[in-house]
Amino acid sequence: MKKKQLKRTFRILFIIASISSLWFVPWILVKAWILPLPDTIQEQVEEAITHGVDGMIVYVDEAGKPPKFYTAGWHDRENKIPAKPDALFKIGSITKLYVAVAATKLIKAKRLSLDKTLADYFPELIGRIENANEITLRMMLQHRSGIPNFTNFPNYWVNPPETRQEKLEYALDLPASFKPDKGYEYSNTNYMLISDLIDKVVGYSHQQYIKEEILIPLNLNNTFGSLHDVNIDDVMSGYYVGIENDIKTDYSGLMIATAQDVGMFLRALNDGTVFNEGEQEIYSYVYEHGGLLPGYQCLAEYHNEIDTVVVQFMNTTNFDGYNWNLSQIVINRIVKIIKCKKRE
Numbered sequence: 001m002k003k004k005q006l007k008r009t010f011r012i013l014f015i016i017a018s019i020s021s022l023w024f025v026p027w028i029l030v031k032a033w034i035l036p037l038p039d040t041i042q043e044q045v046e047e048a049i050t051h052g053v054d055g056m057i058v059y060v061d062e063a064g065k066p067p068k069f070y071t072a073g074w075h076d077r078e079n080k081i082p083a084k085p086d087a088l089f090k091i092g093s094i095t096k097l098y099v100a101v102a103a104t105k106l107i108k109a110k111r112l113s114l115d116k117t118l119a120d121y122f123p124e125l126i127g128r129i130e131n132a133n134e135i136t137l138r139m140m141l142q143h144r145s146g147i148p149n150f151t152n153f154p155n156y157w158v159n160p161p162e163t164r165q166e167k168l169e170y171a172l173d174l175p176a177s178f179k180p181d182k183g184y185e186y187s188n189t190n191y192m193l194i195s196d197l198i199d200k201v202v203g204y205s206h207q208q209y210i211k212e213e214i215l216i217p218l219n220l221n222n223t224f225g226s227l228h229d230v231n232i233d234d235v236m237s238g239y240y241v242g243i244e245n246d247i248k249t250d251y252s253g254l255m256i257a258t259a260q261d262v263g264m265f266l267r268a269l270n271d272g273t274v275f276n277e278g279e280q281e282i283y284s285y286v287y288e289h290g291g292l293l294p295g296y297q298c299l300a301e302y303h304n305e306i307d308t309v310v311v312q313f314m315n316t317t318n319f320d321g322y323n324w325n326l327s328q329i330v331i332n333r334i335v336k337i338i339k340c341k342k343r344e
Contacts, residue, residue, distance in 0.1 A: 028051055028052065028322055028326065029322055029325050029326060029329060031051070032048075032051050032326055032329045032330065033329050035047065037333060037336060037337060037340070038333075038337065039337075040337065041058060041060065041068075041070050041334050041337055041338070042070050042072075044330065044333055044334055044337060045058055045070045045071065045072045045330075045334075046072045048072070048314070048326070048330045049072045049073045051326055052241070052316065052323070052326075053073060053314050053315070053316045053323070053326070054073050054074050054077055054237070054239045054315055054316045055071075055072070055073035055074040055075055055077070055083040055236060055237070055314070055315045055316070056070075056071065056072050056073050056083060056312070056313065056314050056315070057069070057070070057071050057083055057084075057085060057087060057089070057236070057259045057311075057312075057313040058070040058071075058259070058310070058311070058312050058313075058334060059085075059259035059260055059262070059263045059309075059310070059311040059312075060308065060309070060310055060334075060338065061263050061264075061267055061308065061309040061310075062306070062307070062308045062338065063307035063308065067260060067263065069085035069259070069260075070085075071083035071084065071085050073315075074237065074315075075087055075236050075237060076236075076237045076246065077237060077239065077246070078237075078246060083236070084236070085259070085260075086222070086258050086260070087234065087235065087236040087258065087313075088222065088224070088230055088234045088235045088236065088256045088257065088258060089235070089236050089256065089257065089258070089259065089296060089298060089313045089315070090227075090235070090238065090248075090251075090254065090255075090256055090291070090293050090295075090296040091254065091255050091256065091257050091262060091291045091296075091298055091300075092254055092290075092291025092292050092293045092296060092297070092298065093188070093191075093254070093289060093290065093291045093292065094255070094262060094289045094290065094291040094298060094300050095191075095254040095255040095291070096191045096285070096289060097265070097266075097269060097285065097286075097289050097300075098210050098214060098255065098265070099191055099194055099195055099198070099206065099210070100141055100191075100194075100283065100284070100285035101210075101214055101269065101274055101275070101283070102198055102206060102209055102210050102213060102214065103137070103141065103194055103197075103198060104275070104279050104282050104283045104284070105213050105276070105279060106198065106201060106202070107137075107282050108276070108278055108279045108282055111201050111202075112137060112197070112201060113137065114136060114137050114138040114141075114282070114284065115136050115137070115138065116136065116137055117132065117133055117134060117135055117136055117137075118132040118133075118135040118136075118137075118140070118145075118147075118193070119132040119133040119135075121137070121197050121200070122193070122196075122197075125172075128172045128173055129147055129171070129172060129176075130146070130174075130175060130176040131145075131146060131176055131179065131180050134179075134180045135147065135180045136180070136181075137194070137197075138284055139180055139181050140190040140191075140193060140194055141190070141194065141284040141285050142184075142284055142285065143184055143185060143186050143187055143190055144180070144181050144182075144183065144184055145180060145187065145190055146176035146177045146178045146179060146180055146182070146183065146185070147171060147176070147177070147187050147189045147190055147193075148170075148171045148174045148175075148176070148177055148187065148189060149171070149185065149186065149187035149188055149189055150167045150168065150170035150171040150187075150188055150189050150192070151170075151188050153170040156170070157251075157294055160251065164192060164196065167189075167192060168189070168192065168193075171187075171189040205225070207225030207226070207255075208225075210225070211225070214265070214274060218264060218265060218268050218273075218274065219264075220257070220261045220264060220265060221261075222257060222258040222260070222261045223255060223256070223257040223258075223261045223262075223265070224255065224256045224257070225255060225256075226256070227248075227249065227256060229256070230256055232248070232249065235248050235256065236248070236296075236313065236315050237295075237315060238293075238294065238295020238296050238315050238316075238317075239295055239315060239316045239317075240294055240295055240316075240317055240318065241316065241317070241318035241323070242318070246295075247294060247295045248295060250294065250295075251293050251294050251295070254291075254293070259311045259312075259313055260311075262298070262300050262311045263300070263309045263310075263311045266287075266288065266300045266301075266302055266309050266311070267302070267309050269287055269302075270287050270288075270302040270304075270309075287302060288300055288301045288302050290327075292317065292324060293317075294317055295315060295316070295317055296313075296314075296315060296317065297313075297314050297316075297317055297323065297324055297327050298311070298312060298313045298314070298327075299311070299312045299327060299328070299331050300312075301331065301335070303335060303338075306335075306338060306339060306342060308335075308338055310331060310334060310335060310338075312327060312330065312331045312334070314326075314327050314330075
């Protein structure tokens with residue numbers, strides 16, 4: 001589908017979704033929530049497909065057991081290729097975990113400081129981002145900076161900017177969401193700036209730094225910085241409700257990985273093996289995350305009480321957002337199934 005046609009379709013879908021979501025969306029979620037819990041994870045994954053998901057991959061790593069994979073639906077709907085457990089997937093904001101670890105390593109090496117300000121690192125943003133001289137790297141890592149989120153710009157996904165500078169422009173010259181460290185608001189702008197800061201400090205791409213310092217040491221050989229680094233046929237197709245075409249080549253950006261690689265990274269983050277000595281004490285972000293891009297949504301969770309990592313990929317999204325709520329319902333049911341099995 002040509003880019004102009006895609007944008008036009010997105011605008012139409014947005015209007016339709018705004019009118020219809022109140023009537024139709026809740027019942028899909030209620031159904032997904034109240035259905036009897038299946039006996040197995042595979043049954044739950046197959047059930048999720050009946051709620052309007054085109055394809056799904058689930059990776060489960062229970063401590064002391066070999067990891068398990070579960071799939072249903074399509075890797076490529078048009079060509080009738082079934083979902084593959086080793087497919088690459090756009091992991092969206094799960095990328096923030098890797099960026100936070102990379103920043104931690106540079107802080108431990110005293111190449112960055114948690115207490116230096118945005119103004120210290122990007123003096124050109126003084127007067128363009130409110131409170132730049134008070135916002136610290138720590139606040140940015142923790143989404144406590146008050147810097148506006150560029151993806152909140154009206155109709156951002158209808159006509160997304162193509163460059164990082166264009167994205168940043170959507171967050172400049174706006175009032176702060178709150179005074180530094182006086183609130184919390186999830187902001188993609190924080191982590192884009194942190195990524196840019198890593199580029200600036202190391203003198204090359206932060207993705208290359210992540211590869212050298214995180215991916216290679218953990219043997220994460222199926223994690224990449226861009227669609228340009230992979231065979232596109234290995235990437236699971238992405239679908240948007242109301243759009244027939246596969247949109248996996250649109251909205252590129254952030255990282256690409258298999259469910260197993262994400263799971264291995266999350267295990268290493270939570271057990272501390274991703275860190276060198278003294279780094280974990282510095283780490284200032286969360287230990288699990290979700291990701292959402294048009295056509296792609298994913299969740300990576302660690303459940304301490306059962307020492308289990310669960311990674312869930314779904315390749316269908318929509319404007320009114322019920323598929324995101326659906327993904328949370330499904331992963332919660334998967335965790336319940338795991339817990340039930342452990343009690344048997």
